Amino acid sequence: MSFTHFDDKGAAHMVDVSAKEVTARVAVARGAVTMAPETLAMIVDGRAKKGDVLAVARLAGIMASKKTHDLIPLCHPLALSKVAVELSVAQGRVEIEATVKTTGQTGVEMEALTAVSVAALTVYDMVKAVDKGMQITDIRLVLKDGGKSGRYEAE
Amino acid sequence: MSFTHFDDKGAAHMVDVSAKEVTARVAVARGAVTMAPETLAMIVDGRAKKGDVLAVARLAGIMASKKTHDLIPLCHPLALSKVAVELSVAQGRVEIEATVKTTGQTGVEMEALTAVSVAALTVYDMVKAVDKGMQITDIRLVLKDGGKSGRYEAE
Amino acid sequence: MSFTHFDDKGAAHMVDVSAKEVTARVAVARGAVTMAPETLAMIVDGRAKKGDVLAVARLAGIMASKKTHDLIPLCHPLALSKVAVELSVAQGRVEIEATVKTTGQTGVEMEALTAVSVAALTVYDMVKAVDKGMQITDIRLVLKDGGKSGRYEAE
Amino acid sequence: MSFTHFDDKGAAHMVDVSAKEVTARVAVARGAVTMAPETLAMIVDGRAKKGDVLAVARLAGIMASKKTHDLIPLCHPLALSKVAVELSVAQGRVEIEATVKTTGQTGVEMEALTAVSVAALTVYDMVKAVDKGMQITDIRLVLKDGGKSGRYEAE
Amino acid sequence: MSFTHFDDKGAAHMVDVSAKEVTARVAVARGAVTMAPETLAMIVDGRAKKGDVLAVARLAGIMASKKTHDLIPLCHPLALSKVAVELSVAQGRVEIEATVKTTGQTGVEMEALTAVSVAALTVYDMVKAVDKGMQITDIRLVLKDGGKSGRYEAE
């Protein structure tokens, strides 16, 4: 078995998907940012009143998903038909979930994972002045559907 | 106490750093990608022979650090003077470390964290056909120096 | 009634267009840059001889329309099939009109409006050393066709 | 008199600023989006409850100011030290004001004007499903300071 | 006869391809970097041991092909379905070949030529400290197929 992103001489390439079917595809990814309880409280507090960290991070995640092919060297450019990013405070941390859809020849896992990652980085950026010990963690694919390889569900 | 990225009406803004001193700054961030042992073995194997996943991810991380201000809404654009990204196989996972330097009015934590995140996403992308259960995890700042707030060391 | 770019919790998202039909779509937008008569005379003069402000602005508008999804947070990326930007001196000001076409699941109003806006900004940039009192004004949609909502014509 | 953005043969070029002094510079630009009173009421209403159009537009304006040199062909790339965009409902329309600072060899008028323009386009995008007759208007420079040409104040 | 990228008034525009058929298209471009024999020997040597110039250039070429429409003013944005870039040492120089595929309404010659050009520039960048006399040369289209104008083969 070998990685699809290398040819038989070991050179990286963008895989030929031109013979793959155009189908409806969806991917959902999740991740989290852990932080001190007081930091989390500030986020919750700001949300209610003024300074909504999670709203800024949501937009950053959506915008980043559109740049995925510009960030990940061997990703195909794709016309995304839906991007949603949800951030919530749960289990003592900021939880992030991104859902991406396309109708195309290849999947959108990387777009969902990129949205989660950049939303998490944005939370970090906005809060770093009060808490440098935050961690971005547990970024993973939880659902993928459409395309030849079928449905994948992790949780 | 409140977040610096919001003004007193709660509106997000890019903080005014024009009165801050121009100083030499450095930041180091770390993170990891966890995966099945067989997947990790394929990466190690490919590295020795052909298809170097880690070399591709290293470049993606370096290039992404230059796009940080384009990804994180309230980050200042900065002229980076050094970016290095190291990937290694250790403790049963791929470990990533990024070091970024600038001479400027604001720090480079986000540039280092972005380099780690995109290097991790690139590892994921190249390996996802054989292992969908990978996780990107433990992304954190380990060192920051230069600027008024002084040295921060996490590990 | 509510805005389509927010979900029912008020979170911004990129609308799901995956169920919409792929149809031929067109949009036309217009706008203008007002300025002192002597400034306008310089543009006309330069055009005839050397230093064609309007030709530079036209290209800037065309190139910007391709970046629309990168500028407007909730815009879908689209494969544009035609972009034309016309600039002319009329009614004592620079008049700008952009026409954009696509075959896709969503309209191209924002691409046409972005082309007009950036062409106007480019006129401003090239002329600002001689006239700081210019104004960019009257940017609006004049035609939209294709898609479920049918034809819209403003003028 | 002639435009600085063309050489003596009429060829467009990015002006040589290497001999100009590095000074603190600021620019303020303003503009507006006009719309039907009911549309404006929806924006005000959404702001209070859910779906904050103006917060999304503010972020889009800030992010766009960092892309100015990528949009306007002959603009110099600049390290911005502050960007703030304010949106408010006044005089029956959405009013936008952007303030940009840098310490550099050239001014930031275009960055402020670009922030206003893209914030206005984003308002348009989010509201266009309910009101196609909106207009983006009165985009102009209101303040510029720093640099050899001195202070300019329009209002 | 006239150039298709200008309208009948001589204004540049992005050609309307909306009436063209969606077909499978491919393009192959080639080019080379000439340099001193000792420089070439260093590349070959580094490749075997450490510091693979050609692997870095290959990735840069692939990534650049995805930016073609952002670089070439009148190029249409396209969803590329395959990009491969091969670099080899032959005839006393570095030879580069790029192959690009799409299924769309317009060809991918520019994407293949851009991949070759940026791969060549990257070779230059990595080696320039030891050899400033390098030249990038012989960049040309060698194959184009798909679309109305039929097959073109140069070599």
Next chain:
Amino acid sequence: MSFTHFDDKGAAHMVDVSAKEVTARVAVARGAVTMAPETLAMIVDGRAKKGDVLAVARLAGIMASKKTHDLIPLCHPLALSKVAVELSVAQGRVEIEATVKTTGQTGVEMEALTAVSVAALTVYDMVKAVDKGMQITDIRLVLKDGGKSGRYEAE
């Protein structure tokens, strides 16, 4: 001797220039596009009347020089203080020359070479419908000054 863009383990990195002096730097690069005499005649003809290929290519070259660090993986981002691109018809081909200046810690050779390359690609794009046998050739550095390594002049 070894390449500066690799560390001692052979990993690519962006070289640390933080200890280098900030000095005024300039670079000049040249290149050409060869084509059939009739194609060249069309360019000359269009220039005089309508459809100025060289003016479009000039702008594309200027804009591309600002993207150099985004295209070449290990290039440092730089604040360019001047970019000029000249295109002329000479010796039976289109000749291109780019001049770039900065005040910074590293040189601008790559910015000048990128401007020439993208200007050449743009000429190719605009003319390719009438001549597929064009070649982009002889791209090289002709002058570099400023910085520790001193003046380099090739021609």
